[in-house]
Amino acid sequence: DAGVIQSPRHEVTEMGQEVTLRCKPISGHDYLFWYRQTMMRGLELLIYFNNNVPIDDSGMPEDRFSAKMPNASFSTLKIQPSEPRDSAVYFCASSLLRWPGSSNTEAFFGQGTRLTVV
Amino acid sequence: SQQGEEDPQALSIQEGENATMNCSYKTSINNLQWYRQNSGRGLVHLILIRSNEREKHSGRLRVTLDTSKKSSSLLITASRAADTASYFCATKGTNRDDKIIFGKGTRLHILP
Numbered sequence: 001d002a003g004v005i006q007s008p009r010h011e012v013t014e015m016g017q018e019v020t021l022r023c024k025p026i027s028g029h030d031y032l033f034w035y036r037q038t039m040m041r042g043l044e045l046l047i048y049f050n051n052n053v054p055i056d057d058s059g060m061p062e063d064r065f066s067a068k069m070p071n072a073s074f075s076t077l078k079i080q081p082s083e084p085r086d087s088a089v090y091f092c093a094s095s096l097l098r099w100p101g102s103s104n105t106e107a108f109f110g111q112g113t114r115l116t117v118v
Numbered sequence: 119s120q121q122g123e124e125d126p127q128a129l130s131i132q133e134g135e136n137a138t139m140n141c142s143y144k145t146s147i148n149n150l151q152w153y154r155q156n157s158g159r160g161l162v163h164l165i166l167i168r169s170n171e172r173e174k175h176s177g178r179l180r181v182t183l184d185t186s187k188k189s190s191s192l193l194i195t196a197s198r199a200a201d202t203a204s205y206f207c208a209t210k211g212t213n214r215d216d217k218i219i220f221g222k223g224t225r226l227h228i229l230p
Binding site for chain 1: 151153158159160161162163166206208215217218219220221222223
């Protein structure tokens with residue numbers, strides 16, 4: 001498996017534009033996570049899905065952020081309209097969680113998308 | 119919040135020395151994990167220790183867990199330049215839908 005694949009790797013956009021980040025999780029993984037990383041706030045969980053269903057979106061900063069997972073192999077994180085404070089590295093991660101018993105809860109991360117909003 | 123907090127925030131040591139990083143958390147956990155992040159890259163899983171384990175080894179890595187103190191430590195022995203990275207602890211709560219929560223990391227710099 002190629003691992004978690006994110007695209008694009010880098011995105012520079014102007015304030016007010018719509019930005020769409022994409023993620024392909026590892027095949028067979030039940031959980032998908034979107035994280036944002038900045039120097040000031042560290043790694044923040046934005047939203048996560050279980051079997052394509054959003055479970056917890058309490059980390060999504062504002063209504064400008066939305067995430068979808070139309071099928072088990074694809075997810076998007078959209079920011080509309082984008083603002084300079086959204087500049088960060090956005091990571092997608094997937095994991096296979098089995099419950100109860102074996103807690104095989106290692107998360108596999110993509111390479112991230114570095115977003116710059118000017 | 120069950121978020122882990124790493125200590126120290128930054129650490130510089132000479133190559134060949136041992137590096138120790140600590141993590142504290144607040145609520146009961148199912149397991150605790152350590153991840154490494156090289157500059158500009160994603161996080162890579164290093165080791166997982168379950169709540170009923172006290173110590174675990176993997177190559178040059180040694181992890182301890184003290185659930186009574188809600189703390190963990192990561193020891194890297196005989197450090198190498200390639201160990202330069204940020205190290206994060208992540209905790210998984212005891213409920214099924216508990217998220218994996220990451221700390222802010224320790225930046226480790228190995229001096230040649």
